[in-house]
Amino acid sequence: MPVFKTPFNGYSVKFSPFYESRLAVATAQNFGILGNGRVHVIDLSPSSPVINELIAFDTADGVYDVAWSESHDSVLVAAIADGSIKIYDTALPPHSNPLRSLKEHAREVHGLDYNPTRRDSFLSASWDDSVKLWTLDRPGSLRTFREHAYCVYSASWNPKHADVFASASGDCTVRIWDVREPGSTMIIPGHEHEILSCDWNKYDDCLIASASVDKSIKIWDVRNYRVPVSVLNGHGYAVRKIKFSPHRRNLIVSCSYDMTVCLWDFMVEDALVGRYDHHTEFAVGVDLSVLVDGLMASTGWDELVYVWQQGMDPRA
Amino acid sequence: MATTQPPAPPNSTEDKPQTTPEVVQQANEVQQDGRPEAAKPIVPASVFVNSEPIREDQVSNAVKFLSHPKVRGSPVIYRRSFLERKGLTKEEIDEAFRRVPDPPPSSQPASLNQDGQVKPSSSVQTQATMQTPPPVAAAPTGIVSAGTLAQRQFHWYHAVFAVGVLAASGAGTAVLIKNAIIPRLKSWIRKVVLEEENENAKKSDAKPSLAEEAAAAAKAAAAAAADVARASQEMLSSKNEERRRFEEFMNLIDVQVQEMKSMSNAIRKLEGQADSSGRTFVDHEDHRVSASSTKQSYANGRVDADVRSVRSASPPASAEPPHPKSYMEIMAMVQRGEKPSNIREINDMPPNPNQQPSNPRIAPRTKGATTNLFTK
Numbered sequence: 001m002p003v004f005k006t007p008f009n010g011y012s013v014k015f016s017p018f019y020e021s022r023l024a025v026a027t028a029q030n031f032g033i034l035g036n037g038r039v040h041v042i043d044l045s046p047s048s049p050v051i052n053e054l055i056a057f058d059t060a061d062g063v064y065d066v067a068w069s070e071s072h073d074s075v076l077v078a079a080i081a082d083g084s085i086k087i088y089d090t091a092l093p094p095h096s097n098p099l100r101s102l103k104e105h106a107r108e109v110h111g112l113d114y115n116p117t118r119r120d121s122f123l124s125a126s127w128d129d130s131v132k133l134w135t136l137d138r139p140g141s142l143r144t145f146r147e148h149a150y151c152v153y154s155a156s157w158n159p160k161h162a163d164v165f166a167s168a169s170g171d172c173t174v175r176i177w178d179v180r181e182p183g184s185t186m187i188i189p190g191h192e193h194e195i196l197s198c199d200w201n202k203y204d205d206c207l208i209a210s211a212s213v214d215k216s217i218k219i220w221d222v223r224n225y226r227v228p229v230s231v232l233n234g235h236g237y238a239v240r241k242i243k244f245s246p247h248r249r250n251l252i253v254s255c256s257y258d259m260t261v262c263l264w265d266f267m268v269e270d271a272l273v274g275r276y277d278h279h280t281e282f283a284v285g286v287d288l289s290v291l292v293d294g295l296m297a298s299t300g301w302d303e304l305v306y307v308w309q310q311g312m313d314p315r316a
Numbered sequence: 317m318a319t320t321q322p323p324a325p326p327n328s329t330e331d332k333p334q335t336t337p338e339v340v341q342q343a344n345e346v347q348q349d350g351r352p353e354a355a356k357p358i359v360p361a362s363v364f365v366n367s368e369p370i371r372e373d374q375v376s377n378a379v380k381f382l383s384h385p386k387v388r389g390s391p392v393i394y395r396r397s398f399l400e401r402k403g404l405t406k407e408e409i410d411e412a413f414r415r416v417p418d419p420p421p422s423s424q425p426a427s428l429n430q431d432g433q434v435k436p437s438s439s440v441q442t443q444a445t446m447q448t449p450p451p452v453a454a455a456p457t458g459i460v461s462a463g464t465l466a467q468r469q470f471h472w473y474h475a476v477f478a479v480g481v482l483a484a485s486g487a488g489t490a491v492l493i494k495n496a497i498i499p500r501l502k503s504w505i506r507k508v509v510l511e512e513e514n515e516n517a518k519k520s521d522a523k524p525s526l527a528e529e530a531a532a533a534a535k536a537a538a539a540a541a542a543d544v545a546r547a548s549q550e551m552l553s554s555k556n557e558e559r560r561r562f563e564e565f566m567n568l569i570d571v572q573v574q575e576m577k578s579m580s581n582a583i584r585k586l587e588g589q590a591d592s593s594g595r596t597f598v599d600h601e602d603h604r605v606s607a608s609s610t611k612q613s614y615a616n617g618r619v620d621a622d623v624r625s626v627r628s629a630s631p632p633a634s635a636e637p638p639h640p641k642s643y644m645e646i647m648a649m650v651q652r653g654e655k656p657s658n659i660r661e662i663n664d665m666p667p668n669p670n671q672q673p674s675n676p677r678i679a680p681r682t683k684g685a686t687t688n689l690f691t692k
Contacts, residue, residue: 031642036662072673096668099671101665237637258637
């Protein structure tokens with residue numbers, strides 16, 4: 001299974017929605033505490049377990065997240081620790097990049113999500129307690145959603161409802177928003193501790209999952225949000241990122257500070273269906289390919305990016 | 317932050333979600349025609365909106381919480397966040413805020429100014445019109461009013477004013493004693509002596525004894541002296557009281573100064589943290605702890621400790637995850653103010669701010685690459 005070594009500590013990995021074997025990796029020097037950053041665009045080669053780097057972009061400050069455009073196959077967006085968002089085009093030479101630098105957030109931008117339905121807009125979640133809505137062509141944000149009382153760690157578009165999204169925050173709530181409304185439309189006080197990640201189910205538009213510092217992942221139905229549908233326990237430390245499978249209705253993948261990547265089926269009694277402990281430091285980024293069923297990737301502070309097929313051993 | 321408009325009234329009930337997929341499919345089909353903006357799904361947002369009625373018990377709990385004096389000193393956003401974490405909906409929180417009259421912070425000094433002006437004027441009045449009321453009373457009222465002023469909210473001009481009041485009352489006391497009391501005393505003594513003389517003149521035959529006269533005069537003088545002594549003692553005790561109150565007052569001033577110093581230190585530290593290149597996040601527990609500790613020293617009241625203690629209770633169930641050793645080294649370095657040596661100066665600004673993205677080589681799939689799948 002292919003492995004890619006990054007010079008800096010990994011923070012996020014995302015599959016391209018256009019190319020089956022292409023990924024973008026966000027990395028930050030010195031664990032993201034203080035230092036430069038780099039965005040890698042890597043290609044899996046079809047025959048050998050080798051990963052090639054297509055292009056890389058250096059940034060002055062650490063890169064915490066990256067997101068591929070759904071409208072342009074070569075464009076991606078990077079969330080920078082200095083509060084800016086940079087737009088890159090991999091089809092242009094490095095000296096013409098970045099296309100844009102959008103500086104509005106007052107603090108680190110921690111999460112990005114591109115709208116898969118409308119394809120023209122994306123969200124940024126920042127430690128300045130706000131979420132902003134952007135398009136590629138405008139120099140400024142379209143909307144700012146400011147209600148959270150603490151850092152917003154991630155934002156996620158609903159895959160069926162183009163105007164609805166959710167945000168996960170350190171104020172221990174998940175908020176559901178509609179861009180047509182001025183404020184949040186629902187508040188889910190999901191955990192007693194900070195919520196680091198949230199994601200919508202790709203097949204049931206009313207199901208949303210939240211991952212928290214309390215080591216658990218909870219699945220909620222927004223129609224009855226006081227009681228979770230399911231609680232997934234098993235991680236030894238905070239759960240950093242979760243993602244519902246684009247191919248299987250009940251499958252969700254998570255990565256945690258306990259250095260493992262876990263696969264869960266939340267409709268089953270014994271929910272944990274897979275565990276991968278290939279990382280030797282915090283596992284902070286995980287993604288599932290939309291184009292290839294079962295293909296998954298993860299990255300961590302051990303400066304490695306693994307890409308493997310579900311069921312296989314990532315280190316093989 | 318607190319002013320949120322109510323969400324658009326849901327134009328459907330809970331059984332709408334079943335029709336939702338149909339509506340969305342229709343919308344998708346419309347999009348297939350290549351006009352994505354044409355028809356939006358009419359309803360579906362209603363599923364993502366709270367349709368619960370307001371729960372009165374939750375609202376009354378919230379009202380109790382908001383009425384607590386400590387809570388009133390905290391920023392509104394933390395009060396809202398606390399109630400949200402307790403499971404109240406936006407409508408319930410808004411209703412609770414409506415029910416608790418929330419005096420905006422600007423009105424406090426205003427009312428204080430009014431009080432400050434009313435009280436000193438009354439004490440000045442009492443001084444001016446004072447004839448018989450003992451001088452002792454004026455000074456304490458002046459001091460008490462100054463004391464209450466100090467308790468509520470402290471401003472420098474209050475201190476100056478209070479000191480002025482004290483000085484004035486002391487001076488007034490002295491002046492009054494000189495002008496009013498002593499002449500009265502003297503005249504009273506003279507009267508007594510005169511009476512004695514008259515008495516003696518009357519009873520010149522009755523009791524010609526010098527000794528007796530002297531004794532009587534001495535007695536009168538002693539009584540007068542006793543009176544003077546009493547008066548002076550009263551004055552002394554009042555002076556002592558004055559001095560004591562003044563010292564209490566000075567202590568209050570000192571306490572306020574200490575608080576101000578610590579606040580300015582905290583502010584300086586906070587500025588230092590913001591300027592320093594480090595990022596104080598270790599794990600999310602640490603981030604929260606360090607952020608909340610700076611926010612505590614920042615805030616007006618001590619409420620932040622209480623409100624945030626709900627969250628900053630010891631991290632869930634387990635110790636912090638073991639961080640890589642070099643992580644700790646870098647954190648320590650940064651907190652000492654040193655910069656790790658491997659950082660380069662990088663200019664990552666766009667070289668051409670008007671650069672257009674290259675033409676896409678692959679057309680986006682009509683429904684979007686990701687949602688292509690989700691209609692399975």
